[in-house]
Amino acid sequence: MTAERHNVVVALSGGVDSSVAAALLLEAGHRVQGVFMITCEQGRHAQAEAEEVAGRLGIHLTVLDLRDDFAQILAYFFGEYAKARTPNPCVMCNRLVKFGKLWDFARQAGAEFLATGHYARIITTDGQAGLYESVTPFKDQSYALSMIDRNVLAHVLLPMGEHSKDQARQIARRLALGTEAKAESQEICFIPDDDYAAMLEQHHPELIRQGEIVDSSGTVLGTHQGIHRFTIGQRRGLRVAMGKPYYVIGLDAGSNTVILGPKEEVMHRRLIANRANWLIEPPQSSFHASVKIRYNDRGKPATVHPTEDAVHVEFDEPNMAITPGQLAVFYTDEGPLRRVVGAGWIERADG
Structure with missing residues (x-):
């Protein structure tokens, strides 16, 4: 201001x-x-x-x-x-x-x-x-x-x-605004009681469809009642007992399949993002940045490679639960400040 x-x-x-x-x-x-x-x-x-x-x-x-x-x-x-x-x-x-x-x-x-x-x-x-x-x-x-x-x-x-x-x-x-005691809003504004699955099923009952839960080798571990109830990296609510923690590592809409695996299988070094939005002049070469892949992420160091139709990100170390549909947001340091230089929609983890 x-x-x-x-x-x-x-x-x-x-x-x-x-x-x-x-x-x-x-x-x-x-x-x-x-x-x-x-x-x-x-x-x-x-x-x-x-x-x-x-x-x-x-x-x-x-x-x-x-x-x-x-x-x-x-x-x-x-x-x-x-x-x-x-x-x-x-x-x-x-x-x-x-x-x-x-x-x-x-x-x-x-x-x-x-x-x-x-x-x-x-x-x-x-x-x-x-x-x-x-x-x-x-x-x-x-x-x-x-x-x-x-x-x-x-x-x-x-x-x-x-x-x-x-x-x-x-x-x-x-200033006696009357708002000082208002609770922090944690919900998506259009979802009653933060129950997104119930709202999805109300508007699109065809999503309620039984499918298989498998591991990465294709072994059937159980069944589910809708792929919309799962997200990459999810650990709780899987209803599959494996003797050690398993996570959602993939979702296949075509076959209506949920794929589970141990933690190492939900860790990836690279991602591809598309529909980039640059808040600076669009970069013409690779640059180092801190990249957030979800809202509560603090960011991980990575090299960002812009191309004509996508952005390829390679993290210095494997990152957990790279989730298609979420944003990859690119931050660069300017002294003590962190600047958002751009973002793209995550298309997929890439190795």
């Missing part, structure tokens, strides 16, 4: 992070208005909370019904599971809805910036905006923002990137 006054639209969810982000922008002197997104019926209960926050802050709140736009996120979510891939709907929503449709609204409303409560940082150097980790790495959300359009970065404000969650609650309490 700069010391200048700007017109800013803040995405208000009714929670502590977005409410504090809006308050910090107001304290900095910006002209702020809020927007609440209706993306699904399950999220509508938060509208009253967002309206209360806007009232306490003294800002105008627009309610946008984006359920039609969000339908593509649901289609993607269901489609990935049908292909035995593990989707990341929050990443897709950030790209297409929050920093897509919502940024379109902000521009039409005369705003120069769109702000959210994400824990990450936008830092501008030599006129170029970059995405960086939050000051509190264990709360960092830059992974989930890595697929947004590079051209939008210069118009994004992320006030929470300079604060910890504890500080956010303290600020909310100091």
Whole structure:
């Protein structure tokens, strides 16, 4: 953020992070208005909370019904599971809805910036905006923002990137926002009770289909009632007793088969990712980076090899549970900072 006054639209969810982000922008002197997104019926209960926050802050709140736009996120979510891939709907929503449709609204409303409560940082150097980790790495959300359009970065404000969650609650309490005691949201917004399998089966009952559980040699170990209930690296809930820990090492949508193996068979040195999104000028040669392969990952050192139609990643050491459908996110060091330079959707582990 700069010391200048700007017109800013803040995405208000009714929670502590977005409410504090809006308050910090107001304290900095910006002209702020809020927007609440209706993306699904399950999220509508938060509208009253967002309206209360806007009232306490003294800002105008627009309610946008984006359920039609969000339908593509649901289609993607269901489609990935049908292909035995593990989707990341929050990443897709950030790209297409929050920093897509919502940024379109902000521009039409005369705003120069769109702000959210994400824990990450936008830092501008030599006129170029970059995405960086939050000051509190264990709360960092830059992974989930890595697929947004590079051209939008210069118009994004992320006030929470300079604060910890504890500080956010303290600020909310100091300003009497009424959100300081709100519980941390751990669920995907459109899935009731975080039971994704039940929702999948409700909308696509054809996924409930018995198949075989086998080991990597093809020996049948048991049966399952739906491949959508498994993900690469899963250890619990396999209902197969092997005498030592076994993990899901593969899912075959074509044969409706779950493949299990010991830990060494879920470890891989390489992956291939596609549909890369670069937040810098697209690199023309290989580079070293820390690569995250899931949201809670801290990243592992690797060499990233960009090609014309894919990105090949080779880790310095074997990495566990490389999962098709998730993101590989590439971080480079800039002094004490870690910058997101790009990301790609994991297609497969490659040896």
